[in-house]
Amino acid sequence: MPDIYTKTLRELSEDFIAHKRAGGFKAKKEAQIILRFVKLAESYDPLPTMVTKDIAEAWENLSPNESPPNQRLRIGTVRRFAEYLNARGMISYVYPYRRSAETEFKPYIFTNEELARFFTACDNTLSPYLKTRCEIASLLFRMLYATGMRLSEATHLTARDVDLIQGVIRVNDTKFNKERLLPVDDALLARMKRYSQNVLTFVGQDSPFFPNPQKEFYSSGNIYSLFRDRLWAARISHGGKGAGPRVHDLRHTFAVHCLRRAVRNGEDLSVMLKYLSVYMGHCDISSTQAYLRLTADMYPDIVCLTEHNFDVLPDLEVLHEAN
Secondary structure, three states: OOHHHHOOHHHHHHHHHHHHHHOOOOOHHHHHHHHHHHHHHHHHOOOOOOOOHHHHHHHHOOOOOOOHHHHHHHHHHHHHHHHHHHHOOOOOOOOOOOOOOOOOOOOOOOOHHHHHHHHHHHHOOOOHHHHHHHHHHHHHHHHHHHHOOOHHHHHOOEHHHEEOOOOEEEEOOOOOOOOEEEEOOHHHHHHHHHHHHHHOOOOOOOOEOOEOOOOOEOOHHHHHHHHHHHHHHOOOOOOOOOOOOOOOHHHHHHHHHHHHHHHHOOOOHHHHHHHHHHHHOOOOHHHHHHHHHHHHHHOHHHHHHHHHHOOOOOOOHHHHHHO
């Protein structure tokens, strides 16, 4: 009998986390969630060997004072655990995907006209005392859109990470611990060089590329406040907490616009998705494929072209859980 069939759910959960980490995931939060789930399963059976429907439904219940997003995270983690077990021949119950109007994940995709207004707002400030802040906003938000970087990746760049000679950004502090190199186009490179001359004077190679007033790395909260301020200046409505536009939506917009251009240019999407997956730092191509659904929803005229390349357009929930 194969060894896997003699393992308890606790031992299988350790295999699952090891599998995730081997694939480049940090899996710290997943490990905590899976351990809690295993403890629940052990309250039903001292030595559980699979995810049963009864245990899964008990785990699904919303805990007191728990937010719906946290509940979805818990359920999604156990869903992937069950899928992992099924892939290894261990029959387990897999949560179906459920949606509601209140919880559906809806990325905000900027139009070209909105982006133009937003970047113009980033380029202008009424106060001469905020010149450096204006320079940072002008480049940082353009860089997020032009490269699809995550905010944490951009704010943790050092001067050493930005090669202004070759026009390449080295991303080290990534979600999945995967270093990657991002070549940039000539227009963005020219802005990066001007920014470096105007802002990065007398700094070391390990200094932040986007320094705050204390010459330290910006926090995500401070950048989000700056983002909201520039949205207001650009007359782009904000739907409130959780509704967007979010800073991360610049990354979503980058991916959708790349795919839109590729489809309309008649490029091979199978090849394009592989390049885009690596460029964006996804752990696997399924997260990148989910942008096909988002692109098709935004631009119905290319639905027939995307369906010609892929029989099934992945669910947007993949983006919510993996990006």
